[in-house]
Amino acid sequence: MAPSLAARVAREYGSPAVMIDLDVVARNIRRLQDACDDAGLANRPHIKTHKSTHLATMQRAAGASGITCQKLGEAEVFAKAGFDDILISYNILGPDKIGRLGRLLETAAVVVAADNPTVVAGLPEAGAIAGRPLGVVVECDTGRARAGVETPQEAVALARDIASREGLRFDGLLLYAPEDRIAETQAFLDTVLEGLAAHGLSARIVSTGGTPNLKNIGRIRGATEHRSGTSIFNDRMMMACGVASLEDCALHVVATVVSRAGPERGILDSGSKTLTSDTGGGLDGFGLIREYPQARIAKFAEEHGFLDLSRSPEKPAVGEVVSIVPNHVCVVVNMHDRLVAVRADQIVGEIPVAARGKIT
Amino acid sequence: MAPSLAARVAREYGSPAVMIDLDVVARNIRRLQDACDDAGLANRPHIKTHKSTHLATMQRAAGASGITCQKLGEAEVFAKAGFDDILISYNILGPDKIGRLGRLLETAAVVVAADNPTVVAGLPEAGAIAGRPLGVVVECDTGRARAGVETPQEAVALARDIASREGLRFDGLLLYAPEDRIAETQAFLDTVLEGLAAHGLSARIVSTGGTPNLKNIGRIRGATEHRSGTSIFNDRMMMACGVASLEDCALHVVATVVSRAGPERGILDSGSKTLTSDTGGGLDGFGLIREYPQARIAKFAEEHGFLDLSRSPEKPAVGEVVSIVPNHVCVVVNMHDRLVAVRADQIVGEIPVAARGKIT
Numbered sequence: 001m002a003p004s005l006a007a008r009v010a011r012e013y014g015s016p017a018v019m020i021d022l023d024v025v026a027r028n029i030r031r032l033q034d035a036c037d038d039a040g041l042a043n044r045p046h047i048k049t050h051k052s053t054h055l056a057t058m059q060r061a062a063g064a065s066g067i068t069c070q071k072l073g074e075a076e077v078f079a080k081a082g083f084d085d086i087l088i089s090y091n092i093l094g095p096d097k098i099g100r101l102g103r104l105l106e107t108a109a110v111v112v113a114a115d116n117p118t119v120v121a122g123l124p125e126a127g128a129i130a131g132r133p134l135g136v137v138v139e140c141d142t143g144r145a146r147a148g149v150e151t152p153q154e155a156v157a158l159a160r161d162i163a164s165r166e167g168l169r170f171d172g173l174l175l176y177a178p179e180d181r182i183a184e185t186q187a188f189l190d191t192v193l194e195g196l197a198a199h200g201l202s203a204r205i206v207s208t209g210g211t212p213n214l215k216n217i218g219r220i221r222g223a224t225e226h227r228s229g230t231s232i233f234n235d236r237m238m239m240a241c242g243v244a245s246l247e248d249c250a251l252h253v254v255a256t257v258v259s260r261a262g263p264e265r266g267i268l269d270s271g272s273k274t275l276t277s278d279t280g281g282g283l284d285g286f287g288l289i290r291e292y293p294q295a296r297i298a299k300f301a302e303e304h305g306f307l308d309l310s311r312s313p314e315k316p317a318v319g320e321v322v323s324i325v326p327n328h329v330c331v332v333v334n335m336h337d338r339l340v341a342v343r344a345d346q347i348v349g350e351i352p353v354a355a356r357g358k359i360t
Numbered sequence: 361m362a363p364s365l366a367a368r369v370a371r372e373y374g375s376p377a378v379m380i381d382l383d384v385v386a387r388n389i390r391r392l393q394d395a396c397d398d399a400g401l402a403n404r405p406h407i408k409t410h411k412s413t414h415l416a417t418m419q420r421a422a423g424a425s426g427i428t429c430q431k432l433g434e435a436e437v438f439a440k441a442g443f444d445d446i447l448i449s450y451n452i453l454g455p456d457k458i459g460r461l462g463r464l465l466e467t468a469a470v471v472v473a474a475d476n477p478t479v480v481a482g483l484p485e486a487g488a489i490a491g492r493p494l495g496v497v498v499e500c501d502t503g504r505a506r507a508g509v510e511t512p513q514e515a516v517a518l519a520r521d522i523a524s525r526e527g528l529r530f531d532g533l534l535l536y537a538p539e540d541r542i543a544e545t546q547a548f549l550d551t552v553l554e555g556l557a558a559h560g561l562s563a564r565i566v567s568t569g570g571t572p573n574l575k576n577i578g579r580i581r582g583a584t585e586h587r588s589g590t591s592i593f594n595d596r597m598m599m600a601c602g603v604a605s606l607e608d609c610a611l612h613v614v615a616t617v618v619s620r621a622g623p624e625r626g627i628l629d630s631g632s633k634t635l636t637s638d639t640g641g642g643l644d645g646f647g648l649i650r651e652y653p654q655a656r657i658a659k660f661a662e663e664h665g666f667l668d669l670s671r672s673p674e675k676p677a678v679g680e681v682v683s684i685v686p687n688h689v690c691v692v693v694n695m696h697d698r699l700v701a702v703r704a705d706q707i708v709g710e711i712p713v714a715a716r717g718k719i720t
Contacts, residue, residue, distance in 0.1 A: 014456055014720030048662065070663045090663065091618040093629075093679055096374055115619050118678040146664060147619040147627050258451040259475050259507040267507050269453075273694055274719050277637040302408065302690060303430045303450065304506060318478040319453055330662060334633055335694075337717060357697060359634050359663075360374030 006254045007321040008347060009340050015256040015321060016270040018336045020351070022343040024250035025232060026058065032214070032231045033062045039218030039226070044068050044087060044207065046229030049330045051355035052339065053081035055232065066109075068209075068227045072100055073358030079108040081354070087207065088112045089139070089174055089227065091119045091147060097360070098122055102129025111135035111205065113174045115147050120161050120168070127167025135171035136162045137205055140192065142185040143178045152188055156195035163201055172205030175220070179212050179241070182219050189222055212241045235329040236288055237280040246288075251339075252323040253287065253332065255305065257316045266316060268297070268305030270324070274335060275305065280327030287324040292316060297324070366614045367681040368707060369700050375616040375681060376630040378696045380711070382703040384610035385592060386418065392574070392591045393423045399578030399586070404428050404447060404567065406589030409690045411715035412699070413441035415592065426469075428569075428587045432460055433718030439468040441714070447567065448472045449499070449534055449587065451479045451507060457720070458482055462489025471495035471565065473534045475507050480521050480528070487527025495531035496522045497565055500552065502545040503538040512548055516555035523561055532565030535580070539572050539601070542579050549582055572601045595689040596648055597640040606648075611699075612683040613647065613692065615665065617676045626676060628657070628665030630684070634695060635665065640687030647684040652676060657684070 036043035066085030141148030234244035396403035426445030501508030594604035619627035
């Protein structure tokens with residue numbers, strides 16, 4: 001039998017490795033773009049998922065209007081690669097970061113999020129450094145209890161604060177609605193937009209977010225753009241929430257069975273250092289093995305994936321190479337310096353994870 | 361008030377950052393060496409925790425007889441830095457890895473672990489490449505259900521297999537006893553040693569492992585060396601299992617509060633991409649904040665640490681920098697390219713995590 005594609009990837013690049021199917025990637029990029037187009041929204045994919053300038057270039061070619069980053073360090077990598085329309089959906093704080101933000105703003109159109117006056121008070125210095133105003137959107141929390149102001153009144157107050165400051169430009173609102181709170185989010189947004197209008201302000205950007213929210217896309221009136229990250233690869237979480245099927249999963253971790261010490265168990269050479277301990281919000285096990293779907297990746301050490309094979313009628317032998325759909329692709333990509341690209345059962349080459357590990 | 365050391369680290373290196381106190385590191389290294397010396401065991405620290413040739417050099421200077429690596433890629437980094445006595449406590453498999461292992465063996469004394477005949481059958485080629493025999497220890501499982509043969513009979517059979525092969529040298533046994541199964545491990549070991557003797561074989565190396573097993577050190581008769589990784593830094597797991605106190609924790613993640621959207625909650629700029637989702641075997645929360653010990657790091661997004669401040673009488677403001685003892689230091693170190701070294705309230709400089717992300 002000819003070696004499987006996964007086995008060839010393992011042989012050529014070492015095991016474990018991260019393999020992405022470019023045909024599935026292209027289809028996923030197209031689907032996101034179409035969903036945004038159909039809803040009349042700009043598509044601003046979140047690069048935290050792939051951290052690759054190559055893949056972001058594919059997204060731009062398909063019609064994306066800009067990119068979203070979560071960290072300044074990510075934005076710096078992408079600006080250097082020529083991306084000039086960047087939303088950083090995060091509170092940026094501290095003199096070192098403000099200095100970097102100012103220098104970034106010299107080279108790219110940058111908009112940042114803010115959810116409190118302390119952050120807003122630090123931002124004008126970035127505009128001063130760049131010699132042009134920094135765009136700021138107010139992050140609004142509509143039930144996720146994450147970052148974001150909790151009330152429309154706070155949102156309006158913060159917008160006025162932003163608009164009042166030299167060096168800043170109030171640009172609008174950042175939303176990340178819980179998937180089951182679209183009506184509440186709409187009510188919040190309507191109240192904010194009214195409040196803004198009462199003060200002569202308007203929201204050029206109303207940015208919605210999340211791959212799970214693709215099932216709600218177009219349902220928030222007043223939205224102007226959508227941020228989706230995970231949809232480029234998909235994973236078990238996206239399958240669990242109903243926005244992707246197995247065929248939509250473009251990324252697999254290629255791993256090797258290195259031990260079968262007991263008849264009902266085995267060890268993969270991929271542990272938490274490769275697949276991460278992310279449970280995907282409570283999924284069963286740490287990944288889906290395509291070749292042995294009833295095998296369970298039951299727990300991890302850093303370099304050991306503990307396989308429970310008791311429910312699997314077929315059991316892999318030592319040396320066998322398997323392909324795993326991770327619980328959560330974003331965190332997996334961050335563990336790796338490169339992705340191995342394949343297409344139509346052939347290895348195409350490697351794609352560097354250019355913005356891996358940019359924590360600041 | 362003068363800024364705290366953590367705040368100075370954040371300002372100079374960006375937030376989040378990983379800070380290690382070299383005085384505590386030196387004390388921890390000394391304590392491990394003393395424990396091994398007192399037990400009459402060679403000290404073979406596991407570098408998976410720090411992945412730093414600089415810190416391994418400190419361990420060697422204190423008396424370590426060699427190092428333990430978990431991955432071939434780690435061993436390659438350390439061999440290049442001049443470490444010439446390396447145990448790889450892992451099944452090495454596949455033609456690419458065997459080739460690399462052979463080239464490594466040309467430059468360093470390398471011993472690998474094996475727990476099955478498939479792995480053993482692949483190893484002689486490495487000895488052939490190097491032109492000298494590869495040392496192999498048999499990994500034995502005495503209750504952890506990880507890698508390792510499950511019975512003394514299998515251990516003896518595998519040892520005989522190794523000893524029979526050109527290009528290999530049977531070197532002994534690798535143990536990683538559960539902390540509460542020392543008597544059972546002793547019985548297993550005694551049976552294996554008897555079985556080996558009956559075939560004219562002896563174990564030059566009987567390697568025990570684990571930082572939690574430092575409380576058992578010296579209790580396994582016949583052991584020749586001990587492998588401990590985590591003790592160089594310690595963490596909440598080691599505190600929970602009683603082998604370290606808070607003062608023994610040398611590594612802190614420096615993080616900044618970026619949002620306080622609700623009165624009882626906040627957001628840290630450190631999420632799973634910085635601290636990892638490792639629960640430390642079921643600890644409460646994802647780290648201990650030194651300045652706010654009753655604050656709970658309740659959950660994570662990749663770049664968000666969700667703080668539950670409801671039980672904390674004092675609550676941090678936006679912009680405040682805090683120091684966090686992680687649940688599990690080994691996995692945290694792997695997320696970072698550098699460690700910021702401090703000593704006596706001063707920043708000393710940065711130490712590269714030279715073997716970060718070596719997954720193959």
